[in-house]
Amino acid sequence: MSNHPRTLSSITLSIGLLAVFITVASWILLSYPIGSVVWNYFYGVENTGELDLPVNLEAQVQTDESKFPKSEGAGKGKDGAKSNVTVDSGNPPKCDLYHGEWFYDPGGPLYTGSTCPVLTQMQNCQLNGRPDKEYENWRWKPSECELPRFNAAKFLELMRGKTLAFVGDSVARNHMESLVCLLWKEEAPKNRGNRHMHRWYFRSKSVMIVRIWSSWLVHSTSEPFSNVPMGVAKLHLDVPDETFMQYIPNFDVVVLSSGHWFAKQSVYLLNNEIVGWQLWSPPQPQEMKVNNVDAFGISVETSLTAMVTHPNYTGLTIVRTYSPDHYEGGAWNTGGSCTGKEKPVLPGQLVQNELTNIMHEKQVTGFYQAIKKQENRSKLKLMDITEAFSYRHDGHPGPYRSPDPNKMTQRGPDGRPPPQDCLHWCMPGPVDTWNELMLEIIRLEFEGSQNLAS
Numbered sequence: 001m002s003n004h005p006r007t008l009s010s011i012t013l014s015i016g017l018l019a020v021f022i023t024v025a026s027w028i029l030l031s032y033p034i035g036s037v038v039w040n041y042f043y044g045v046e047n048t049g050e051l052d053l054p055v056n057l058e059a060q061v062q063t064d065e066s067k068f069p070k071s072e073g074a075g076k077g078k079d080g081a082k083s084n085v086t087v088d089s090g091n092p093p094k095c096d097l098y099h100g101e102w103f104y105d106p107g108g109p110l111y112t113g114s115t116c117p118v119l120t121q122m123q124n125c126q127l128n129g130r131p132d133k134e135y136e137n138w139r140w141k142p143s144e145c146e147l148p149r150f151n152a153a154k155f156l157e158l159m160r161g162k163t164l165a166f167v168g169d170s171v172a173r174n175h176m177e178s179l180v181c182l183l184w185k186e187e188a189p190k191n192r193g194n195r196h197m198h199r200w201y202f203r204s205k206s207v208m209i210v211r212i213w214s215s216w217l218v219h220s221t222s223e224p225f226s227n228v229p230m231g232v233a234k235l236h237l238d239v240p241d242e243t244f245m246q247y248i249p250n251f252d253v254v255v256l257s258s259g260h261w262f263a264k265q266s267v268y269l270l271n272n273e274i275v276g277w278q279l280w281s282p283p284q285p286q287e288m289k290v291n292n293v294d295a296f297g298i299s300v301e302t303s304l305t306a307m308v309t310h311p312n313y314t315g316l317t318i319v320r321t322y323s324p325d326h327y328e329g330g331a332w333n334t335g336g337s338c339t340g341k342e343k344p345v346l347p348g349q350l351v352q353n354e355l356t357n358i359m360h361e362k363q364v365t366g367f368y369q370a371i372k373k374q375e376n377r378s379k380l381k382l383m384d385i386t387e388a389f390s391y392r393h394d395g396h397p398g399p400y401r402s403p404d405p406n407k408m409t410q411r412g413p414d415g416r417p418p419p420q421d422c423l424h425w426c427m428p429g430p431v432d433t434w435n436e437l438m439l440e441i442i443r444l445e446f447e448g449s450q451n452l453a454s
Helices: 004-031 034-043 152-158 170-184 292-308 354-371 432-447
Strands: 100-104 138-142 163-168 198-202 207-213 218-221 233-240 253-256 266-270 273-278 316-320 379-383
Touching: 138 432, 152 170, 152 432, 163 170, 170 198, 170 207, 170 432, 218 292, 233 292, 253 292, 266 292, 273 292, 292 316, 292 354, 292 379, 316 432, 354 379, 379 432
Parallel strands: 163 207, 163 253, 233 266, 253 316, 316 379
Antiparallel strands: 100 138, 198 207, 218 233, 266 273
């Protein structure tokens, strides 16, 4: 019994010391949250307030993130649009231009099919007799950002003394013509084109808009090679297309795009060895190592690597991602149709196109592979339009490809649809949004984060 008081005293003292420890520890935790310490340990940042937390870190391609900040541009979006990589949107971390929704704008387009002399007839849907016009009024609204209407005066001022070049196929021409139509209202340009390229010169600000045809972005030839006959396109996937590369040092902004020609007949070479093909078969059995989708991804990496390692190129390269087509019930040459589509697809009703998804994924992967090899002072940005434009099945010419009053616009007695274009975009129409996005990227690059509307 004589030891009992000492035991109670010890217990009392222990409880007091424990209370002091808990008080001190609580003050430390409140002053220096362990969450930020752990985050700093794993991710190398000191201020979590600067992080764009919605970014899917697990999905990012491993690159130097201090040089190439990423936003949630190509993660899994609405309706389950899939991609395994994130994208550099060219905008501040909390401004994702590429996820949002289409809204109806009664203000209508900034030009018409009769006010723009450069508009290709096949995309002049209204003058070709398309009866509906609502497709012209839908505008893109990012979820987290404001995307202002295209401002022609602002664009010309930002590009003062500079040259912007579109490089790609006929969809790149679609994009270029939309830009020139938007600028035409501000100033009528001078046509200074030649047999090598289209060139439109805006004298007031000394701005040149250029278009160079490059359907594959890599070196191609139709000459016979090995057992591949004359006339079949042979693509050297490891050699960039000299058609545009020879002019690269002269450009301040290059908008690069491609993809749809990889559905055409072609043979693929690496290191002068045949490694794959599309719509062609070798006379003797041979292993196909590269299919057309893989070839597309390699071509993107090759062309972009050539640009980011070119010793005399310091410009801004904007890669416009794969433009979705909307042929339903077949391909362009097998009865595919987009006739009768008058509104965008509603949220939650988008049917995934696996080819579009994989082409987008290969393109974005090629983009990031090129970034890893960068040697010069040029800048590379991704304009990720694929998901947003998957909703715009209403924006194509369909059967309204010519002004012929006798053209077929409805299905025949056998139920087959008339010939139509569900790849290119009506002008005016959804394609004008590409130039709103492009202007925002250019503004952020040349002007910082000032308000475009100023």
